[in-house]
Amino acid sequence: MGSNSSRIGDLPKNEYLKKLSGTESISENDPFWNQLLSFSFPAPTSSSELKLLEEATISVCRSLGSDSEDLLEELLCCLMQLITDIPLLDITYEISVEAISTMVVFLSCQLFHKEVLRQSISHKYLMRGPCLPYTSKLVKTLLYNFIRQEKPPPPGAHVFPQQSDGGGLLYGLASGVANSSPFPSSIPHAFQINFNSLYTALCEQQTSDQATLLLYTLLHQNSNIRTYMLARTDMENLVLPILEILYHVEERNSHHVYMALIILLILTEDDGFNRSIHEVILKNITWYSERVLTEISLGSLLILVVIRTIQYNMTRTRDKYLHTNCLAALANMSAQFRSLHQYAAQRIISLFSLLSKKHNKVLEQATQSLRGSLSSNDVPLPDYAQDLNVIEEVIRMMLEIINSCLTNSLHHNPNLVYALLYKRDLFEQFRTHPSFQDIMQNIDLVISFFSSRLLQAGAELSVERVLEIIKQGVVALPKDRLKKFPELKFKYVEEEQPEEFFIPYVWSLVYNSAVGLYWNPQDIQLFTMDSD
Structure with missing residues (x-):
């Protein structure tokens, strides 16, 4: 910066920066x-170079920071307008990237606080006065750029974000005030979009x-x-990528899995969706590896x-929230199960x-625990009552799902009756x-009715014959x-304080995708650096 600067180490002594x-x-x-804007050294392209730049300009930033609060509102407005x-x-690509990067830096004070900030200085200016109209327009701009899927930046350019970030920055701006809508009700922020x-x-x-976060935000x-x-x-174009996220649950962070699952839950609230998805026939789902699915x-x-996600959760994470949402999605669909x-x-x-x-x-463990407590009062024993209660809640839900299908669409699902009889x-x-x-x-009635008909038909029945008997029996x-x-x-209903989940999540996305920005990881307080 300035004609006499060729190394980052020279910046603290640079006369133009001092002025x-x-x-x-x-x-x-x-x-x-x-003269100030005459660059004579390459802009940083990595976190290590950005770290050096930050360390070299600490004294300059401190001098600038001591007087700049009065100008902050004007600066933010200029950035938003840009x-x-x-x-x-x-x-204009590079100046747009720099403007967005600067805006993210102003908002990033949240990173250095463990608790969710209810308001920051930057947000205070963005949500009032001359900045307000531009804040509303920013949402439209982000959505347009997300849709356009901009081409990759020129080689060597430092970029925020690494990938299209319509979701992260859009939600990130809204997180400036944690417990309110991103825009006051007095602002007309409606706009047309394709x-x-x-x-x-x-x-x-x-x-x-x-993108998944943005989809959730828009649907909700x-x-x-x-x-x-x-x-x-053509809902399969949207649902299949969501299912693939859940299928590769081992490779995804828990937040991404939650978002995908909640999207499915929101979709299954609609009966039309639950009917239509059984009418869409897919061929050769290559990413489903447990079994060859030539047509489904x-x-x-x-x-x-969803069932695979439940089973994974039972053996690995044991997250009750995940269980609840998976079962809720199946329950919403159950009355509309078809073929x-x-x-x-x-x-x-x-x-x-x-x-x-x-x-x-668990019942056996609880029984043994009870016997142990009767024989010895000195040894602390685990309490299995809570575990038993949770597993019985899940079993009850599964029985309700099966019952819902049998009472509402039995004649459409001979394969479920077959599986029920087999087990x-x-x-x-x-x-x-x-x-x-x-x-x-109801389940016992169905099992007894069809078992009786199969018994009357004789022994050594083929699968095809059993299915034929089931289809005939449905009528009777x-x-x-x-x-x-x-x-x-x-x-689906958001928690009372959804920001406790969303704000750390959003800023973790910004932190990990903003390859053109540097924050000292030791200073990050909002989330642990080894977390999702």
């Missing part, structure tokens, strides 16, 4: 500005946390976009992936089998259990004997 950070006023026509009003072209282009961009970019907070997406006839409905695939793939039907019953085994194991012994122990007795009535089943239960419906 810039000094107290003397400088006219806008002063030749100083041209970001929103300057068209993104090849010739929903088709937005939908296409979202479908193509779900491999990134930022914008009813127009949610209605548009649910009306699409989107609905059956969704069931398979379930035989493997999907098997996995539903296999999950129940796994839960049943786990229940028996009917699993359900025997729950017939008289006080926690499950009521919900078992006395449906009036099936007890009616309330419809299973679950709705």
Whole structure:
């Protein structure tokens, strides 16, 4: 910076920087500005170079910081105007990147606080006075640039962000005030945007946390976009990338998995979605490796992936929140199950089998614990009551899901009845259990009815013959004997203080993707550096 500077180490002694950070006023026509902006060394392109730059300019920044608060509002407005009003072209690309980077730096004070900041100085200026109109326009600008999927930057340019960051920065700006809407209600911030282009961009970019976060934000907070997406006839383009995130749960951070799962839960709140996904037939799902799926409905695939997520969670993370959302999505779909793939039907019953085994194991441990406590009062023993309560809640939910399918769409799902009959012994122990007795009535009726018909048909029946008997029996089943239960419906509701989850998540994305910015990792307080 300045014609006499060729090394970062020379910056503290640079006369132009000293003058810039000094107290003397400088006219806008002063030749100083041209001399200051005469770069004679390459801009930093890595975190290590940025670290050196920060260390070398500490004294300059301190001098500049002591007087600059009065000018902060004007500076922020200029940055916002630059970001929103300057068209993104090849010739303006680098200045746009610098403006966004500078804005992120101003907002990044949150990184150095463990608690969520309710308000920062930067946000105070952005949400009032002359900056306010530009703050509203920024959302539109970010969405447009997200849709455009800008071409990669020129080689050697330091860039924020590394990938398209429509989601991260959009939500990051909103996080300036943690407990409120990003924009006051007095601001008209409605704008037109091409929903088709937005939908296409979202479908193509779900491999990134930022795009999934943006999709969640739009579905949850914008009813127009949610209605548009649910009306699409190509929902598989959006749902498949979401399912792939969940399928590769071992490779994804927990936040990304949560977002993908909540998106599915929001979608399954709509009965039209739950019906239509069983009408979409997919061929050769290459990323599903447990079994070759040459042809399967989107609905059956969704069931398979959600059940796999539950099983993974049972053996690894044991996260009750994840369990709850997975089961809620299955429950929302259950009344609309149609033509379930035989493997999907098997996995539903296999999950129940796994839960049943786990229940028996915990029950046995609880019994042994009780015996031990009676024989010795000195040894502290684990309390299995809570574990037993949790596993029984999950078993109850699975029974309700199976019952919902049997009472609402039995005639559409012979494969589920087949799987139920094949593993009917699993359900025997729950017939008289006080926690499950009521919900078992219908399941027991179905099992007894079809078992009787199979017995009448004779022994050594083929799979095809059993399915034929099931299809014929559906017509004769006395449906009036099936007890009616309330419809299973679950709705996603954000926690009371969602910012406690979202703000650390957003800033972790910014921290990890902003390759052109440096923050000392030892100073980061908002999240632990080894966390997701």
